[in-house]
Amino acid sequence: MELYDVVVIGVGGMGSAALFHAARCGARVLGLEQFDIPHDRGSSHGQTRVIRLAYWEHPSYVPLLRRAYELWHELEHVAGRTLLVTTGSIDAGPAASRPMRGALEACQRFDLAHEMLDAAALRRRFPGYRLPRDLVAVFQPDGGFVLPEQCVLAHVHAAQAHGATVQMQEPVVEWTADADGVVVRTTRGSYTTRRLVLTAGPWVGKIAGALRPVVSVERQVVMWVTPRVPEYFQVDRFPVFYLHGSEGSFYGIPMFDGRGFKIGKYHHRRQVVDPDAVERVCDAEDERVLREAIRHYFPDADGPATSMETCLFTNTADEHFIIDRLEPRVVVAGGFSGHGFKFCSVVGEILAELALDGASRHDISLFTGSRFKGFRTRNPEP
Numbered sequence: 001m002e003l004y005d006v007v008v009i010g011v012g013g014m015g016s017a018a019l020f021h022a023a024r025c026g027a028r029v030l031g032l033e034q035f036d037i038p039h040d041r042g043s044s045h046g047q048t049r050v051i052r053l054a055y056w057e058h059p060s061y062v063p064l065l066r067r068a069y070e071l072w073h074e075l076e077h078v079a080g081r082t083l084l085v086t087t088g089s090i091d092a093g094p095a096a097s098r099p100m101r102g103a104l105e106a107c108q109r110f111d112l113a114h115e116m117l118d119a120a121a122l123r124r125r126f127p128g129y130r131l132p133r134d135l136v137a138v139f140q141p142d143g144g145f146v147l148p149e150q151c152v153l154a155h156v157h158a159a160q161a162h163g164a165t166v167q168m169q170e171p172v173v174e175w176t177a178d179a180d181g182v183v184v185r186t187t188r189g190s191y192t193t194r195r196l197v198l199t200a201g202p203w204v205g206k207i208a209g210a211l212r213p214v215v216s217v218e219r220q221v222v223m224w225v226t227p228r229v230p231e232y233f234q235v236d237r238f239p240v241f242y243l244h245g246s247e248g249s250f251y252g253i254p255m256f257d258g259r260g261f262k263i264g265k266y267h268h269r270r271q272v273v274d275p276d277a278v279e280r281v282c283d284a285e286d287e288r289v290l291r292e293a294i295r296h297y298f299p300d301a302d303g304p305a306t307s308m309e310t311c312l313f314t315n316t317a318d319e320h321f322i323i324d325r326l327e328p329r330v331v332v333a334g335g336f337s338g339h340g341f342k343f344c345s346v347v348g349e350i351l352a353e354l355a356l357d358g359a360s361r362h363d364i365s366l367f368t369g370s371r372f373k374g375f376r377t378r379n380p381e382p
């Protein structure tokens with residue numbers, strides 16, 4: 001049996017980035033993916049993902065985001081193509097709400113360029129937005145979107161250029177770790193490795209029993225529509241948004257590459273699912289949830305739907321990530337709670353550091369698994 005330095009289970013958003021960073025360090029690396037690369041059954045498909053710096057969720061994310069931006073741009077250079085499109089970002093909601101206070105705090109604390117706009121000023125500046133008068137907005141010019149399928153492929157191709165082996169259509173059945181190494185068994189064979197990285201996304205609770213009690217998988221739906229006034233929803237006239245309204249929180253992305261205006265609702269219908277038994281067909285209720293927000297906040301986008309897609313969140317109770325050592329030789333990254341993709345580039349760097357060096361240069365103390373009862377870790381490496 002060949003001995004690898006690092007085996008990565010799950011070649012989606014995080015796994016592809018981990019493969020690249022580990023291979024770039026000269027490690028002998030194998031990535032194992034159960035489906036195609038990329039595919040549309042996990043969490044990293046659907047053309048676009050919002051990236052934003054005015055991060056209200058917690059100030060710890062902003063330094064990681066700065067590094068993520070740097071690494072996305074490096075990857076664009078390596079891949080020779082655009083992976084990140086800058087549109088600016090809008091965070092909108094009631095002035096006293098936690099997201100609005102958090103977004104402003106991030107801007108002030110990290111000296112991020114930003115402007116506060118009331119609903120009328122927002123509409124004058126970006127006419128696709130028609131928010132009620134009781135909502136305010138923070139505009140941050142560095143926001144935009146990344147292209148998830150292209151990012152996964154770019155990381156995989158760059159990893160392969162550094163000698164990584166990447167095998168698709170090869171589900172991992174089990175792994176066992178001891179003091180000598182880790183054995184990974186798939187439907188096709190067995191592999192031995194010094195270190196294991198688990199980036200199985202919605203399946204992380206199935207492949208890492210320690211995470212089973214602390215994550216839950218949730219069905220999401222996004223919809224693309226052809227706006228009634230398409231010129232208001234172009235990349236150069238419509239910043240991506242995160243909007244906290246009376247019906248819940250929504251996110252959206254301008255028209256790009258022939259597809260329409262895209263909208264989704266965080267925790268769409270709060271449907272907890274098994275990732276192997278998800279209802280992938282979207283129904284009238286899925287459309288109604290998103291249509292209601294379009295009519296309320298973006299009436300000029302209220303044209304026919306062109307497509308709807310399902311996707312999966314893997315949530316933790318506090319909606320912060322889990323990036324931790326599970327056993328001395330095993331690192332896990334999961335529970336990205338619907339906001340992880342923008343971080344893939346830096347999470348890949350972190351996972352390669354944890355696997356190869358035993359520690360990361362980045363502050364990841366917010367993401368320890370042991371903050372949850374039920375998450376088991378053995379002693380860390382000496």
Ligand SMILES: Cc1cc2nc3c(=O)[nH]c(=O)nc-3n(C[C@H](O)[C@H](O)[C@H](O)COP(=O)(O)OP(=O)(O)OC[C@H]3O[C@@H](n4cnc5c(N)ncnc54)[C@H](O)[C@@H]3O)c2cc1C
Nearest residue numbers: 010012013014034042043044050172201311336340341342
């Ligand atoms: C609708 C929607 C909108 C989102 N919007 C945003 C956004 O705007 N901005 C943002 O930053 N984030 C967003 N997110 C969240 C983000 O997309 C996820 O956090 C991120 O994609 C998670 O990546 P991952 O690598 O953990 O999972 P995945 O990309 O799903 O990768 C996991 C991989 O592991 C493989 N795998 C699992 N088990 C096995 C096994 N046993 N053997 C082999 N392979 C296995 C899977 O097939 C899969 O390919 C959104 C998510 C959804 C669903």
